[in-house]
Amino acid sequence: MSGTSEGPTPAADLDRSAVTESDIDSTESGSPGPQPPAYRSVFGAAPLAMAVVDSEGRIVDANDAFGALLGSGGSGAGLAGRVASDLLDLASDARTWHAYREVLRGRRAKLRCSRRLKQPDGRSLWTQITVSPLDADEPGVLLSVTDVSAHRDLQARLRHLQMHDPVTRLPNRTLFFERVSAALEAEAYEQSGTGRIGLCYLDLDGFKAVNDTLGHRVGDRLLTAVAQRLTECAAAAGQTRPSVPLVARLGGDEFALLVEDSTGTDQLADLAECVLKALQAPFDLAGHRLAVSASIGVVERHAAGTTATGLMQAADTTLYWAKVDGKDRWTLFDPERNAHLMTRQALASTLRPAIERGEFRLDYQPLVGMSDGRLRGVEALVRWDHPRFGLLSPNRFVALAEEDGSIVPLGRWVLATACRQARQWQLDNPDEPPLFVSVNVAVRQVWDSDLVADVAKILAETGLPPNLLQLELTESAVMGSAGRPLQALQALSEMGVGIAIDDFGTGYSNLAYLSRLPVSVLKLDGSFVRGFQYESDKEGAAPPNPADQVVVEAMIDLAHRLGLTVTAECVETSAQATRLRSIGCDTGQGWLYSRPVSPERISELLGAETGTQSAEGSGTQTYAVGNP
Numbered sequence: 001m002s003g004t005s006e007g008p009t010p011a012a013d014l015d016r017s018a019v020t021e022s023d024i025d026s027t028e029s030g031s032p033g034p035q036p037p038a039y040r041s042v043f044g045a046a047p048l049a050m051a052v053v054d055s056e057g058r059i060v061d062a063n064d065a066f067g068a069l070l071g072s073g074g075s076g077a078g079l080a081g082r083v084a085s086d087l088l089d090l091a092s093d094a095r096t097w098h099a100y101r102e103v104l105r106g107r108r109a110k111l112r113c114s115r116r117l118k119q120p121d122g123r124s125l126w127t128q129i130t131v132s133p134l135d136a137d138e139p140g141v142l143l144s145v146t147d148v149s150a151h152r153d154l155q156a157r158l159r160h161l162q163m164h165d166p167v168t169r170l171p172n173r174t175l176f177f178e179r180v181s182a183a184l185e186a187e188a189y190e191q192s193g194t195g196r197i198g199l200c201y202l203d204l205d206g207f208k209a210v211n212d213t214l215g216h217r218v219g220d221r222l223l224t225a226v227a228q229r230l231t232e233c234a235a236a237a238g239q240t241r242p243s244v245p246l247v248a249r250l251g252g253d254e255f256a257l258l259v260e261d262s263t264g265t266d267q268l269a270d271l272a273e274c275v276l277k278a279l280q281a282p283f284d285l286a287g288h289r290l291a292v293s294a295s296i297g298v299v300e301r302h303a304a305g306t307t308a309t310g311l312m313q314a315a316d317t318t319l320y321w322a323k324v325d326g327k328d329r330w331t332l333f334d335p336e337r338n339a340h341l342m343t344r345q346a347l348a349s350t351l352r353p354a355i356e357r358g359e360f361r362l363d364y365q366p367l368v369g370m371s372d373g374r375l376r377g378v379e380a381l382v383r384w385d386h387p388r389f390g391l392l393s394p395n396r397f398v399a400l401a402e403e404d405g406s407i408v409p410l411g412r413w414v415l416a417t418a419c420r421q422a423r424q425w426q427l428d429n430p431d432e433p434p435l436f437v438s439v440n441v442a443v444r445q446v447w448d449s450d451l452v453a454d455v456a457k458i459l460a461e462t463g464l465p466p467n468l469l470q471l472e473l474t475e476s477a478v479m480g481s482a483g484r485p486l487q488a489l490q491a492l493s494e495m496g497v498g499i500a501i502d503d504f505g506t507g508y509s510n511l512a513y514l515s516r517l518p519v520s521v522l523k524l525d526g527s528f529v530r531g532f533q534y535e536s537d538k539e540g541a542a543p544p545n546p547a548d549q550v551v552v553e554a555m556i557d558l559a560h561r562l563g564l565t566v567t568a569e570c571v572e573t574s575a576q577a578t579r580l581r582s583i584g585c586d587t588g589q590g591w592l593y594s595r596p597v598s599p600e601r602i603s604e605l606l607g608a609e610t611g612t613q614s615a616e617g618s619g620t621q622t623y624a625v626g627n628p
Contacts, residue, residue, distance in 0.1 A: 168227035176248035198262035201315035272330035293328035363596035377436035380418035466496030493518030526570025
């Protein structure tokens with residue numbers, strides 16, 4: 001046949017021809033013959049690094065991309081027989097190693113994990129490894145490896161931006177709390193370290209003024225400069241310690257320095273002192289020379305039992321103390337002071353409900369005439385019968401009530417209760433001179449309520465004559481009064497209600513106002529009367545202070561010239577009573593006569609001769625209403 005060779009064919013040609021025909025036959029005719037594994041069809045074309053691993057964990061075959069990824073010269077065939085787990089560091093942790101072996105044994109469908117692989121040239125790359133079984137009729141598993149280094153680098157950059165303050169480049173609040181939480185985990189301090197944690201929490205004194213006057217751009221530069229100095233303090237503190245304190249900006253002008261494995265309060269105190277000293281040097285920014293200071297709250301404690309929230313609450317409280325104590329200082333957390341604050345907060349939160357539940361009561365302290373020693377009136381003193389803290393005196397809760405406004409309903413209740421009780425005493429003792437009742441009034445009651453209307457309504461409801469009610473206001477509240485407070489005082493005075501200035505002599509005494517105000521009584525503060533407390537006729541007793549007597553005598557004389565009566569507070573000895581009587585004081589109040597007592601005790605004393613006693617060596621009489 002033309003074009004056909006009939007001679008013998010060379011061996012090489014025969015072999016090549018045979019392979020070609022066999023391939024053709026097996027493809028076209030479907031006749032059985034050796035076929036490559038199914039995975040071979042994708043090995044060469046896929047850019048993904050892949051390898052087949054047998055049930056023993058050894059590589060059966062691998063593509064060139066796998067070899068290139070592992071730095072074996074770009075050939076995957078050269079990796080055959082190698083242990084895959086050694087190449088890919090799959091045995092570095094027990095959990096991943098167990099899961100990998102389960103996939104090899106056909107007991108687990110798939111494994112996906114991340115590994116950092118080191119190449120022969122020293123470079124490292126992050127990879128994501130997937131291990132999954134081949135088809136059911138093919139033994140072994142398919143292992144694929146993806147280089148995710150670029151993705152992880154991007155994630156790291158994004159996380160850095162997310163976890164750092166853009167102005168100061170310091171860790172922000174989120175990263176700070178991550179570090180605190182990690183430091184407070186038991187495994188972080190049980191195996192090594194001191195088991196303690198410390199925190200310096202600070203903010204800048206007067207930073208708002210910088211922003212308001214020079215603008216936020218200068219304010220941001222100041223924050224950056226402060227951050228630099230704080231970082232330097234932390235670096236200096238870390239030179240002799242296992243770790244450097246973490247410096248973070250928590251927001252605004254608030255910064256924190258976290259000390260893990262603290263060695264005690266001395267270490268935190270040294271760090272706080274370093275910060276204060278570092279901030280004392282002026283800042284030269286954008287042509288402005290700025291001086292700032294900081295207030296720092298310092299907390300140091302055992303990590304066990306401490307939470308991130310509890311640590312920050314303590315730090316915030318202590319920072320507040322540093323501000324209150326005068327700024328430009330550091331203050332160490334004090335559990336006792338904090339307990340007092342917590343009690344105060346507990347009282348403040350339950351004040352209004354306590355008024356509604358009727359947890360308050362009134363005691364009454366007698367006001368005694370100095371000339372005859374007879375009971376003239378009583379001062380109503382409120383007490384809180386607290387279910388948790390017991391009986392509380394006014395100095396424990398009145399200031400709180402003034403702060404949150406609950407003094408208005410509380411004061412209204414006190415006024416109504418006292419007037420009702422005074423009226424009852426009057427009805428029960430018709431043959432005795434009626435007692436007047438004196439009630440303390442806070443200035444906020446004048447501003448936040450219609451005090452005049454409240455008094456008029458209560459007097460009408462109780463039937464108490466207006467002249468038997470006396471309202472006490474502090475000197476600082478009355479002196480210089482204008483507008484609504486002065487109008488209210490004048491209206492009450494015109495109604496017939498007595499007005500007394502309490503604690504007179506301790507505030508800003510304006511004698512010009514004193515002559516114009518509708519005041520009928522001055523109550524001398526007890527600090528003046530205490531100068532009279534020594535019994536001068538007793539051997540070895542300290543002599544009285546003559547200056548106190550001169551001042552008190554002058555105030556009493558001035559009051560009398562203005563048509564006012566004078567009550568002396570805190571009268572405790574008969575010698576004080578005698579001297580006050582000799583200089584013309586009208587009324588006395590104090591433990592010499594009685595402590596505050598129940599309304600029932602006042603009822604017992606009214607109209608009864610409870611006995612008189614001679615002041616030793618003076619020949620004068622004092623009225624003993626109760627036991628001091």
